[in-house]
Amino acid sequence: MTIDIATSSVVSQACRIMEIGPVASFADGSPQALALAEQYPEARDLVLQSHDWSAARVVAALAPVTVAGLAADPDLAYSYQLPADCLKLWKVHGTGAFRVDGRVIRSETAETLTIRYARQIEREADLGPDLRLAVAQQLAHLLAPVFVGSRTKRDSIEAGLERVLSVARVNDAHSASAHQLDGDAPDTSWVSEALR
Known part of the structure; x- marks a missing residue:
């Protein structure tokens, strides 16, 4: 992915969080620019796969495929290729056993699999303000050991990441109705919920 550092609000915010000066371009060759360019996709993907975000949520139907070079599994005979933009598989709907092997879902059933997953988002504008701030905070957290000298400031950045993700x-959470999506029956016991 190519992003323009001069117009990236995420990169600018990450620099402000770390209290370092912004860089004008990824191409300027500075250690900051190189580190920001390298870690930006990592920070974005870490945030997107940390929760079932509505902005990244996709439901897709997969047909069984034959994957070249993939050995057959006698217990899970059918294979399904994960979509190219899939960062994290959240749910496989339906019945039957399944297992994820790399970018392939193996299943014991030959029917179409419906899955819910987190997709990779390339455009910053598609993230929304909460996720942009979370990605900036994650980027600052990843780069703080290199560019932030104070241990207290690094600890503050880490605590800030947890707060931003929590908010x-x-x-x-307001993007869906308030019922369980994990398929389990609702449990009214706080003890069983705490032990999940």
């Missing part, structure tokens, strides 16, 4: 999760 983003709360805000994102």
Whole structure:
């Protein structure tokens, strides 16, 4: 992915969080620019796969495929290729056993599999403000050991990451009805919920 550092609000915010000066271009060759270019996709993907975000949620139907070079599994005879933009598989709907092997889902059933997954988002504008701030905070957290000298400031950046992700999760929770999506029966016992 190519991003323009001069227009990236995520990169600018990450620099402000670390209290370092912004860089004008990834191409300027500075250690900061190189590190930001290298870690930006990592920070984005870490945030996108940390929660079932509404902005990244996709439901897809997969047909069985034959994957070249993939040895057959006698217990799970059918293979399904994960979509190219899939960062994290959240759910496989339906019945039957399955297992994820790399980018392939193996299943004991030959029917179409419906899955829910987190997709990779390339455009910053598609992230929304909560996720942009979370990616900036994650980027600052990844780069703080290199560019932030104070241990206290690094600890503050780490704590800030947890706060930002928590607020983003709360805000994102309003994008769906308040029922369980994991397929389990609702449990009214706080003990069993705490032990999950």
